[in-house]
Amino acid sequence: MNNERNPIIERLHRQSLQQQEAFLDHIAHRLGRERITTPPARPFAGAPDFWRGFTLEAEERISLFLSNWESLGGVAKRVRSMDDARAYIADLTDRMQAKRLVCEEHPLLADLLPEGDKEREVTVWGGGDPAHLLKKAAEADIGVAVADFAIAYTGTLVLTSSPARGRSISLLPAVFIGIVRAADIRTKMGEVLSVIRTWDGGRMPAGIHFVTGPSRSADIENDLTIGVHGPGSVHALVVDEVDGR
Amino acid sequence: MSGHNPTSTLAERVRIALNNDFLRNAVRFTTERLRTNKQAAAEQIGNWEEWRERGRQIRLHTIAHLDYYLAQFAENLRRAGGYVHFASTAEEAVAITLQIMAAKQAKSVVKSKSMVSEEVHINQALEEQGIETVETDLGEYIIQLAGETPSHIIIPAIHKNKAQVAELFSEVAGEPLPADTAVLAAFARSKLRGKFLEADIGMTGCNFAIAESGSIVLFSNEGNARMVSTVPRTQITMMGMERILPSWEDLEVMATLLPRSATGQKLTVYMSAINGPRRTADGDGPDELHVIIIDNGRSRQLGDPEFQEVLNCIRCGACLNACPVYRHIGGHAYGWVYSGPIGAVLTPVLNEEKEKWAEVANASTLCGACYEACPVKIPLHDMLVYIRRRNVEEGRTKRTERLGMKTYKVAVSSHRFYQLALKLGRIGQKPLVRDGQIPTRLGPLKGWNNVRTAPALAERSFRESWQALERELQQEMAEMSPQVKARLEELAGKRGDRHEQ
Ligand code: SF4
Numbered sequence: 001m002n003n004e005r006n007p008i009i010e011r012l013h014r015q016s017l018q019q020q021e022a023f024l025d026h027i028a029h030r031l032g033r034e035r036i037t038t039p040p041a042r043p044f045a046g047a048p049d050f051w052r053g054f055t056l057e058a059e060e061r062i063s064l065f066l067s068n069w070e071s072l073g074g075v076a077k078r079v080r081s082m083d084d085a086r087a088y089i090a091d092l093t094d095r096m097q098a099k100r101l102v103c104e105e106h107p108l109l110a111d112l113l114p115e116g117d118k119e120r121e122v123t124v125w126g127g128g129d130p131a132h133l134l135k136k137a138a139e140a141d142i143g144v145a146v147a148d149f150a151i152a153y154t155g156t157l158v159l160t161s162s163p164a165r166g167r168s169i170s171l172l173p174a175v176f177i178g179i180v181r182a183a184d185i186r187t188k189m190g191e192v193l194s195v196i197r198t199w200d201g202g203r204m205p206a207g208i209h210f211v212t213g214p215s216r217s218a219d220i221e222n223d224l225t226i227g228v229h230g231p232g233s234v235h236a237l238v239v240d241e242v243d244g245r
Numbered sequence: 246m247s248g249h250n251p252t253s254t255l256a257e258r259v260r261i262a263l264n265n266d267f268l269r270n271a272v273r274f275t276t277e278r279l280r281t282n283k284q285a286a287a288e289q290i291g292n293w294e295e296w297r298e299r300g301r302q303i304r305l306h307t308i309a310h311l312d313y314y315l316a317q318f319a320e321n322l323r324r325a326g327g328y329v330h331f332a333s334t335a336e337e338a339v340a341i342t343l344q345i346m347a348a349k350q351a352k353s354v355v356k357s358k359s360m361v362s363e364e365v366h367i368n369q370a371l372e373e374q375g376i377e378t379v380e381t382d383l384g385e386y387i388i389q390l391a392g393e394t395p396s397h398i399i400i401p402a403i404h405k406n407k408a409q410v411a412e413l414f415s416e417v418a419g420e421p422l423p424a425d426t427a428v429l430a431a432f433a434r435s436k437l438r439g440k441f442l443e444a445d446i447g448m449t450g451c452n453f454a455i456a457e458s459g460s461i462v463l464f465s466n467e468g469n470a471r472m473v474s475t476v477p478r479t480q481i482t483m484m485g486m487e488r489i490l491p492s493w494e495d496l497e498v499m500a501t502l503l504p505r506s507a508t509g510q511k512l513t514v515y516m517s518a519i520n521g522p523r524r525t526a527d528g529d530g531p532d533e534l535h536v537i538i539i540d541n542g543r544s545r546q547l548g549d550p551e552f553q554e555v556l557n558c559i560r561c562g563a564c565l566n567a568c569p570v571y572r573h574i575g576g577h578a579y580g581w582v583y584s585g586p587i588g589a590v591l592t593p594v595l596n597e598e599k600e601k602w603a604e605v606a607n608a609s610t611l612c613g614a615c616y617e618a619c620p621v622k623i624p625l626h627d628m629l630v631y632i633r634r635r636n637v638e639e640g641r642t643k644r645t646e647r648l649g650m651k652t653y654k655v656a657v658s659s660h661r662f663y664q665l666a667l668k669l670g671r672i673g674q675k676p677l678v679r680d681g682q683i684p685t686r687l688g689p690l691k692g693w694n695n696v697r698t699a700p701a702l703a704e705r706s707f708r709e710s711w712q713a714l715e716r717e718l719q720q721e722m723a724e725m726s727p728q729v730k731a732r733l734e735e736l737a738g739k740r741g742d743r744h745e746q
Contacts, residue, residue: 007348008344009345012341012348016328016330019330019331020316023538024312024315024316027486027544030548031311031312035312036310037316040306042491043302043306044302045492045494045495046492047501048292048296048298126528130529134529137529138438138442153511154511156512161523161529163524163526163527166527166528166529167475167529168476171468171475189497193497196493197457204458204520206521206527206530207517207519207523209515209517212511212515214514215514216466216514217383217467219382219401219402220383220407221405221407225426228383228430228467228469229381229434230515231468
């Protein structure tokens, strides 16, 4: 967002462009050589070879993801269809007596709650005033979003930000429900990173969040505390069949 | 570098630490837990040595081509709409930050954990300008209220007990809060939630920066780093200039090594990659993103065959947990931002006033446990030897120690003699500590002997503490693994082969 720069920021920016050269020249000088301007050869990059070869079958990936998510203190559930997922969400909303939901604008999440539910307010992210959205997310009891990927080996949901999927949805409410298609579960992080790599840096999502269980801290006398800042209750729903609605 | 003054000597700080029973027990308990978790996590993934070696290779390569990767990072971040700034010193980093504050007319800042921001004393500078600055990591929040500094890289308030935390929070709450973790954490959550929503600026550190896309990557468990990089309109990230990784695929290696080494987790709860400010149509994320790349003494290590590798550090804290000295004295005895073996190296090499910080390198036994624990294989114990040698060469030691170091230097430079000294050190630990002679020759316990005879010490309790330390050190030495031993022995024979790419 570089248009209409504040004059102080403009000055800092110009100063930075100048200082950058001296800063980098100094580094090269300390390293005892000229500046390097062409990509250096990489004899070693990324994970060791034995790890690159490691993959699990689809069923194994699903069950490993579910068990990892559970062992982190989350709730993990495999459902056949989005209808089942919606039923789970409606049930959880009832049980928790949640009054407000915030959810991503996503075809899978349309009609999240049964029609005619006047008791609850559902805020659909997607367009609108950021201040209003922030307020709604901060007030919400439950946030719902669809993950781009899951990682079986670590028990992780990968959520990119977009106009339809605010970062706040998986952060501000006390409860977060993440939905992932079974087909989007990968064995290990590298498979996700190699996809991210292909995105154009200038246009990739501004936030890519890897979420592995509920927010936690052990900062007070080693006592494990769940739900510090982020959601303390996290539900992962793995959906087998997605009808594409 | 300004504002850092060890207000006491190492001996005084150690004495205070050793007299604080809670501190000693807490530090020992916590480091033990972290260490056990780390071992389990390393075993769980398997092939730990291969991961370490790959981590080391990636870090070596990156630092050897640092100018290239920093330029690439800056270009890509600007392309994504972010601002990049370069600060050679702490003062420059502060000046840039204050100018951004002025441009934004900022009145309040929320911060997530950043060790480099501690280095430059940004909180102090902001407070002087009347800008409210709130640390939001639970541990950092506790020590900020207490007016203290972190005593562990990963668990900054490791030295505080529940009752002390309750006291601090009660003051903020204006009502007495019980010493109950759930209550205290809930209080901090709601208090800080208000701060996040009101703050003009979010400040973060940077675990890794990815050159190929201009991204910064933050690891956190509580979610405060996400809050700080999501809610405020402006984000400022302070980044030590060595925090860079060439590509996303390298992140998998670091994401395997860092959380496992720090806490034994397979992955921290949140790993967030921030790629520039929010996209125009996004509903949240900062409108403006500034990344300040900070040197502050780091470039002096470049091209120095003895210390360049210290820039490979990924700040995991594993060396602290493994260190018998840290486990006894806690973090504050080291006197500056970083503690444990990494602190004993970074403090004297990053600070310009060598005189002031020379003795910190003595807070070590050279047992090699730090090297063994380090996920990127930094030979910290070698570096501690080099610092002591330089202290001697540059006349920063007392005469007695100078004599000792001369012998020590001879020992290190002669392979066979070094092996002999090593053997002596291991087998005869106890008598050595007692008569104070061999430690001088071998190096390890020199600083401790000074401490032991310092007149200001409370004789009795110190002697008890000392005996405990002695016992533990003896145990640790006996447990020295064959790998470390081989490594130490190899050291004397061949140096300088390490800066191959
Ligand atoms: S020196 Fe190694 S073990 Fe110590 S904090 Fe740095 S990376 Fe971790």
